[in-house]
Structures are given as structure tokens and as C-alpha cells.
Amino acid sequence: MTRVLVVCCPDWPEPGDQDEGPAARAFEPVVATVEEFCPRVEVLRPGACAIGARGPARYFGGEQALAAKIIDAVTDRGFACRVGVADGLFAAQLAARAPRPDGEPEAALIVAPGQTPAFLAPHPVGRLGDPDLADLLPRLGIRTLGEFAALPAAEAANRFGTDGALAHRLARGLEPRPLVPRPPSADLSAAVEFDPPAEQAEPVAFAAKSLGDQMHAELSRRGLACVRVRIQVICADGQEVTRWWRHDGLLSSLAVAERVRWQLAAWQAGQDERRRGVTSLGGITVLRLVPDQLVRDTGRQLGLWGDSVVDDRVARAALRVQAMLGHGAVTRPLLAGGRDPAEQVTLVPFGDAADPRHPAGRPWPGGLPAPAPATIFPVPRPAVVIDEAGGAVTVTGRALLSAPPARLSVPGAPSLAITSWAGPWPVTERWWRPADARRRARFQLVAEDGSAWLAAVQDGRWQLEAGYE
Amino acid sequence: MGAEVAQVTRVTQATQAAQLAGVARRHDDDVAPGEAVLPVLPALRELLPAGGLRRGSVVATGRWSLLCLALVAGASAAGAWCAAVGLPGLGVAAAAGAGLVPDRMLLVPDPGPGWPQVVASLLDGCDLVLLRPPDQPPAQARRRLEATVRRSGGVLVVAGDWDGAQTRFTVADQEWTGIGAGHGRLRARRVQVVADGRGAGARSQSRWLWLPGPDGSVTRAEPAPAAGGEPGEWLQRSTG
Numbered sequence: 001m002t003r004v005l006v007v008c009c010p011d012w013p014e015p016g017d018q019d020e021g022p023a024a025r026a027f028e029p030v031v032a033t034v035e036e037f038c039p040r041v042e043v044l045r046p047g048a049c050a051i052g053a054r055g056p057a058r059y060f061g062g063e064q065a066l067a068a069k070i071i072d073a074v075t076d077r078g079f080a081c082r083v084g085v086a087d088g089l090f091a092a093q094l095a096a097r098a099p100r101p102d103g104e105p106e107a108a109l110i111v112a113p114g115q116t117p118a119f120l121a122p123h124p125v126g127r128l129g130d131p132d133l134a135d136l137l138p139r140l141g142i143r144t145l146g147e148f149a150a151l152p153a154a155e156a157a158n159r160f161g162t163d164g165a166l167a168h169r170l171a172r173g174l175e176p177r178p179l180v181p182r183p184p185s186a187d188l189s190a191a192v193e194f195d196p197p198a199e200q201a202e203p204v205a206f207a208a209k210s211l212g213d214q215m216h217a218e219l220s221r222r223g224l225a226c227v228r229v230r231i232q233v234i235c236a237d238g239q240e241v242t243r244w245w246r247h248d249g250l251l252s253s254l255a256v257a258e259r260v261r262w263q264l265a266a267w268q269a270g271q272d273e274r275r276r277g278v279t280s281l282g283g284i285t286v287l288r289l290v291p292d293q294l295v296r297d298t299g300r301q302l303g304l305w306g307d308s309v310v311d312d313r314v315a316r317a318a319l320r321v322q323a324m325l326g327h328g329a330v331t332r333p334l335l336a337g338g339r340d341p342a343e344q345v346t347l348v349p350f351g352d353a354a355d356p357r358h359p360a361g362r363p364w365p366g367g368l369p370a371p372a373p374a375t376i377f378p379v380p381r382p383a384v385v386i387d388e389a390g391g392a393v394t395v396t397g398r399a400l401l402s403a404p405p406a407r408l409s410v411p412g413a414p415s416l417a418i419t420s421w422a423g424p425w426p427v428t429e430r431w432w433r434p435a436d437a438r439r440r441a442r443f444q445l446v447a448e449d450g451s452a453w454l455a456a457v458q459d460g461r462w463q464l465e466a467g468y469e
Numbered sequence: 470m471g472a473e474v475a476q477v478t479r480v481t482q483a484t485q486a487a488q489l490a491g492v493a494r495r496h497d498d499d500v501a502p503g504e505a506v507l508p509v510l511p512a513l514r515e516l517l518p519a520g521g522l523r524r525g526s527v528v529a530t531g532r533w534s535l536l537c538l539a540l541v542a543g544a545s546a547a548g549a550w551c552a553a554v555g556l557p558g559l560g561v562a563a564a565a566g567a568g569l570v571p572d573r574m575l576l577v578p579d580p581g582p583g584w585p586q587v588v589a590s591l592l593d594g595c596d597l598v599l600l601r602p603p604d605q606p607p608a609q610a611r612r613r614l615e616a617t618v619r620r621s622g623g624v625l626v627v628a629g630d631w632d633g634a635q636t637r638f639t640v641a642d643q644e645w646t647g648i649g650a651g652h653g654r655l656r657a658r659r660v661q662v663v664a665d666g667r668g669a670g671a672r673s674q675s676r677w678l679w680l681p682g683p684d685g686s687v688t689r690a691e692p693a694p695a696a697g698g699e700p701g702e703w704l705q706r707s708t709g
Contacts, residue, residue: 325579332576333561335562
């Protein structure tokens, strides 16, 4: 059984909380620190990484000494961290997160070799990370991992299926998927050379997508899949950056490309700190993907509903534009809720998954009635609205109008007579949160040329928010 | 067969019987790559001599407006992907109201100086590209893009002027309903859309449309009455 050491930063956001990109980049210094102890660092998720403990422990004089050194080094960089050592990754992760005895909050928790099943036994079954099992097992009277591990393996597989069998192996302190015993005889890695060297990260990430496809095609031809992939980037001056990335759902080629982008962005940020850009290294010459931890491909079932499948042709076109303009330049709109036309859409960079900021499908009292405006100004345009006498039109705190609006003018354009108008419709938003509280009065204005506008008065100033044409 | 009859019945209610021949011919809703035209909304079909947007063609609309969205809505609803380039202010809710499917939209709000390459790349993946070009695009870039459009079999809808466009749309007349001097609200807009074609479609066509209708959709409208009607009158007309 392999000894695994897990470094876990308790302050990091849980995965799924937000966009993982920034969290992954911020985690880079921790990974770099751990890398000084062992070059094969595996990033489990932003906020947690693991190394094989056996070799470094021998060198640094035991697991206890190694863990203490890592804690010191990471704490010196200004990150709180906890370290756990155990047989297998699952137990080591639990050990890193387990409560410490009083008085030693920072101490590493080391589970002695062979003691892993006993260490796991008192933990609740919810730790297995499978919501279905976490719900089902307690109802069957099985509350702890020890009780679950006591079931015969065959019965667990019969009753709970493939996922249950994996969870049962975890509970017994074994690796979830038995590793393929025979090491792959052929070189399954995929590499691409850049000539001339690529000086920007985007074309490299773009190439990673097709490289990922190539690697997966080669693996699936042999009936294998990889749980972990090693991304290796070599620069023109010979410097090399390598990271392992793990993904339990098996990495798709898009996910591989995403990780290449994270890795390069994090690394470039580190280079800039040391005042040396990628360019000064002569650019990137080789990108290599090496599949690691091969398992038999048991297949993946796509959901029948829910996932909107992106056509391959479209994905290629979008990725090419992203390679030209940057990741955030190509977006997919997501309809959301909100009172403002601008709030009602969330733009998600292509390839990312995100939830709308305000959920759609809820009532938004004070929202605009249909039809929706065709043009929404990203930045509202300042405007001047005057009445017949030429005075500025104002709205009182009680939403009373000083005079009917007669003319509308926008800087840089001749003023137009207002033929019809509606309003004021007062909107008071989020008064309980001063940072984004807003008080406005909205109008719809139709000008003499037939154009229709959504205007608003806020703090005595008029602005055009959207156009209906 | 049953579905076909149901569709024909629905169309009869919504539009004139004269359209029937054209609808019955195109009963398949999917965008088949081999088809020579991309479908458009039923209300716009009579404006186009081919009954849809001819693949490989460029359509110009003079300026950005809801009309651009209405032109691509039919094909988007039928399964085509649509990219919008250089339109940071595109109202996605209005697009969805007109019939576009937001799930099949790609937005490139700021393509920068390399916009012709961006459009050419997108045409490889998307059947429809909406483009607002910079003022006075260089003739060479324009011609090269036209060649790309022909080769890819997509349709480029330009929110601006484009010299080599096969079809040009303009809004000749428009009138908002539902809003008065200090009362009501914007409910619908009746517009007269004129389509000018080149070559086979040289005859100029003009139709009155609700753009948008009261729920954001695009439907056919009666020609504007000579005298301005009551603000609520359009509702009775469009439902009755």
C-alpha cells in the first residue's frame, strides 16, 4: 500500500463554490513550496495536493519530520495548512482534515502503516463523498465506515452497484480502483512541438485540446482511461514545468485544455513576480500530456437530459477564436433573473460552467414587462431630458414628475422631440445592502424618429439604459 | 403525417392561406446541411425570394436593430448555431423573445482589429454570424469574407452597410403602440420592412410586421391604418 501525504489548506473555497481558475492560480505558491520536498506533486483540487510519502520520508528522516518541515515551509509562505499521512489517498485526505488533539492544532496527523482501516472506522459514511450512499447507508443502520467495511465485498457490490463497490474499497482502506497491474508497454503520451516557440498561453491551451483528443483516442483504443494526467511544458531555454492533475470523473479533452491554461497562467504569474516573462525564456517549445494511473475504461454515461451538448464543429470554432483573443472573449449567454435588462443575462466564457448571478424563473417585482429591449448599453449613456420650457425634468422622492418630458438629447447627437412617454416607475433595490443599493425612476421614451428608449433618473441624472429598436 | 397536419393547421390560423404552399414544401424543421436555404420566421418568409436565407450569402440591414435578430431567429430555432460579433449591447432577452435559442449563441463582443479572421473562424462552426463591422470596412477584407461565406455555406448578417450584400433590409416606417403621453407602456411596434435583392431577387418586397409583438415575438401585421387608432386597438386586431 502506498504511503500518501496530503497537504490541505483549510481556508480554500470548496470546489464548485465559484470559478476554479483564480483559486487554482492562487494555490500555485503552495504547490511550488511542496514541490521543493518532492517533485511529483499531484494537485487534487485547488486547496489540496498530495505527494507520495515513502521516498521523501526516508530522505528527511521519517514521516513526522517530513510533515513538520512541509508545515513550516508552507506556513512561512503565509498559508495555513494541515498535513495528513496515511495508506492511500482517501485516508490521507481524511487525516489532513481530522480534528487534532488540544494544544497541537498545527501538528500533522500520521496514521501508522496498516492502521488505516482502524483510523477510518469511526468516520461517518458521508465522508465517502457519494451523496446517494450517504443518504442510503444510515437508513440501513450503517453509520460509520467501519460498519460499512464489515460488509462482505461481494454483497456490497451486489447491493450498491459499481459506485458502492468503489466506496467499499475506500472504506476498507484500499485504493478505490485497483491499478492496472501491468505497466503500459507502449508510450501513451502525446506531445506537440511549437516551431517557432509559442509566446502566448492561448495557442498552447488550444493545442492541448487536440492533444487531449489524441491521447484519449490512443487510450480508448486499448480500453484504458486515465485518472491522472501529467502536463509537461518545456521552454526554449530548457526550463520545464510539470504538474499532475487528477479528476475523478476522468478528464475530457476540454478539461485537459483548461488545466493547461491554469497551469500556464499560474506559472506566468510566478514568472512576472521574478521579472521574467515567458518571452524572455524564448517561449514554449514542447507540450506533452502523459496519462498516469491507468484504469480500465468502464465507460461513461452521458445524461439523457440537462446537458446541452455543444457541437464539435462549434467548439472548434470557439476555441480557435479563444486562441486568438483570450479565454474570456467568447461567451455563451445564460438567461438570469433581475430587474434590469443588463442583469437578466450572465455571460459565461465558452468552456466554463457557471450559474447565473440571480436565478431565473423567480418573480422580480418591478422588472420590466415584455417586450425586452434589443440593445442594452454596457455602460448607460448619459442624456438630458428637458420640458417644454427648457428646464431639466426632475423626479421627486415621492416619484412625482416636475413637468412632462418634451425633448431628449444625447451628447454628440441632435436633440429629438419626445412624442410619447411612460413613467416614472420607481425602483428601489437592495436598500438593505448599502454597497449595491439603488434608487431610480425608470421611463420609456419614444422620440420623433420612432426610436424607443429605456431611460432612468438616478441621483438627478438622466441616462439611457437600453434601446427597444 | 399527423404532425404535418397539425403544423399546417397552426400556420393557417397564424398566417394567410397564400403562404401554405411555401410552408408545406418545407415541413422538416431541422437544418439539414445540404439544404440551400436556412429557414426564417414565417412572417419574414415572403420578403425573401428563396423563402429563407440563401446559404453562402451576405445580408445587410443598414444598422443594428431588432430586425437583425428577427432574421436569424428562424434558423436558430430550427437548430442552427448563431454567433454575434462586435455587438456588446445585444439584448439576449429580446433575442430569446424573437425566437433565438440562447443555448446556441456565441457572443464575441469585442473582436478587435482582427475581426475578419474572427468571423471567418466562426463561420466554420456556426451557420449564422451576426456582425457589426467597424465603419467603412476595407474592401479587401470584405471581399475575402464574402469568399469565406460562400465556401463555408453559412450566412453573414451584417448590422451595417455592406456593398456586396445579396439582400438588403431596411425599416421604412415604424410606429409604437401601447404608449401615450404619460400613460401606458411600450407594447408592440408595427414596422414596414423593405427587402431589396440583387439578381434573382431584384424585386423590392415590403411587408408590415409586429417587430416586436406584445410578447416579443415577430408576426405579420396589417398595414398601418390611415388614422392613428386607439392605443389598445392593436390588441383586438391581432387576436381577433
